[in-house]
Amino acid sequence: MPREMRVLLVTNMIYAFVLPVIEIFVGAYIMRSSNDPKIVAVYQLTVYTGIPITFLLNGFLLSRIKISTLYSFGMLLSGLSMLVMMSLQNLSVAGVGIAGILMGCSFGFFWSNRDLLALNTTNDSNRNYYYGLETFFYTITFILVPVVVGAFLATADSRRWFGGNMSSGYQMVTIVVFLLTILSSVVIHKEKFKNPEEKKFLYFKFHTLWRKMLTLAGLKGLAQGYLVTAPAILIMRMVGNEGSLGLAQGVSGVITALMLYLLGRTTKPEHRIYIFSAGLAIFLLGTLVNGILFSAFGVMVFVLCKVLFQPLHDIAYFPIQMQVIDVVSKIEKRNKFTYIFNHEFGLYVGRFLGLGLFIAFATYISESFALKYSLIVIAVVQLASIPLARHIVRESYKLQTS
Template sequence: MLRDRLRRELSIFHQLRPDVQKFVLSIFCQIISNNLIFVFANAYLFISTNSISSIAVFNLGVYIMILLGFHLNAFLIKFMDVRRIFIPASILQGGSLAILFLFQTLSLWNIFSVGLIVGLSSGFYWANRNFIFPTLTEDRERDYISGIVTLVGNLSGVILPLLAGWLIVWSRTQPNFGAEGAYVTIMGFGVIVLFVGTIFLNSIKEFPTLKVTHFWPKKVSPDWKLFRTFVLASTMQMAVGATVVEAITLSFIGDEGVLGVIKSALAVVVGLIIYMVGRKMQPKDRFRLLMLSTLSLLVAVLLLLVNFGQLTLIIYITAMIVSGNLFWFVYIPIMSKATETQGEGLIADNYAYVLDHEFFINLGRVSSMLLILAAFHYLDKKLGVMTVIAAGAILQALGMAAARKLIRIQSH
């Protein structure tokens, strides 16, 4: 029965055009790698410095340089094939984190510098991926692709964080290996997976070509202003979650093994739900999923504010992971539809709108990092955690008003 089900799923996947299949497979590799590299990079920073601020400083560097990467990418593709920029960037956006292990001590300046390098390569990667995805795919395919990408990411998120977390815990009992050896092993495996992804990218026969004539949209419609508001408010919350979840777990709940168990226990259920929804969902259903993600997060934050403890922290982390998966599942099709609609079918215009979108998404992220740094500078750890997660949840709720109008327009 399982074999028949897998055959049916593969037949659906093979209905995608060959180049789209290869592009999706490269995304699989990137997500699998990120389930190791970025989850445990945050954990490594926190364990090495015992400071949530170190994670915020690292991410601040990343988000600042992503924008520069987008602009430099637009300049470079005037002289270079998109493939020659996208493929190296797909490795460097995760692999450059290995620089962290070259420092004997991790100062905030060292951490910020590595964040700048990761951010620049991530800018190259996401500039091209965000352009290629709407150019290479059709709107009717995107909910399915988003669903299967989420499923693969969560299945890998079940196995890999669990194994990696307990590898780190076990390594502390081995004097000849040590925790740093475990972190290096995890990083190395993640880079190998990224390299496999480049093989799929290199085999795409018809890579989209692009000549950028302008960096910013020539016109900003009311629809696009709604999209900006939605992006800015929602990504501030997502950035908060991406920064504090690992630190909360290691501070108040347990070690890396516990972190791996929590991530793993939630990932497969969420992934399967989203994948099944993605096969049948219509564009008009996107707001319902966004609202579900927001309500689950608000309830969890309210419980945490009323009674701060291990149980309510676990409930919050659960809601954050569920909310994050639902948000990004819906967000990618919304972003792709908004970009191609505003660009009116012109590829150069599409890139300008992608860049404008990236400016607001990273403005939200940078704002969140500054909020986190201020909160943990002036408040103690517990009050700082409560402040930033409450602010993030409120911002996501505010973004829903814009999302409702935007999705209603896109559905017509």
């Protein structure tokens, strides 16, 4: 394994301990403090609004600042955003929105540079292995971190640590998160990564294959907002506490981690569609069980399916995206960051529509209706990704060999 890839994997492995806290417990904290699912959805929408804005800013900064510096800044900013959130006395829409924008900016710097570094340090033949190993790390941390943090918060609540003030418990978790972001920022500077040579990255006309990839990104984005907000809301509504949230994530994570490691080691590029399809089928199953039962058991089944679906989807999706970028960037002779930046807007459209659907259902029909049926709608629409992804893969290899 090349040194660049090793340094990137170690950095991401450390930061992987931060992501579960951000993705799971920030939503649970907002839900506990506000008792309003719409506030959670608004937070997530502002996060997703901050991401593409920062992708744009990052594109300009890459011509002046080292990519490793921008990458580490994004990780540090995520810890700062959590500190801002935990310092708010009252969770108003405005306060949550500001914290959400800050978190979105941190994700923007993190994901834009992470994707570019992964693209430049891997090729199509080793991307299954790279993303399998990386997703394996993420899955392991999604087992350990929710269980440990959930147990800590649940114990603090039951034994009335911090005088019964749960905000203090969340603040302790946030301090640990901030220390981890500092450590991961130090590691990424152990290697000298190259910035893109071509500075221009803003374009509005693209190859037909890339436009199809953007449609696939939009479909992926539809589910992303729900994967962050829905588990926290459902657990707090139907099950009861953060300890249950951590336990539910951990149970399915053990199986997923082992499966991902094996898939990364043994699968080839031609197997990606099968993995992709299996993930979507599992997600649909989880949403149907949740919608039909709408009980604590149904929520647990949904969370288990969600933990299985997300890494299976990602281990197939990211190599497909990278392969298309490799092919189209050579045809159009453009900076690869052009496509990473543009791809984020495809995701944003899907995220906006998905979260907008949830907010509309919760506002104009009922919260229960939104939690039951919006997930099913999203999962059914997601099935359109399968034939589209198969077509994109075939076209990309055809163009590569022509």
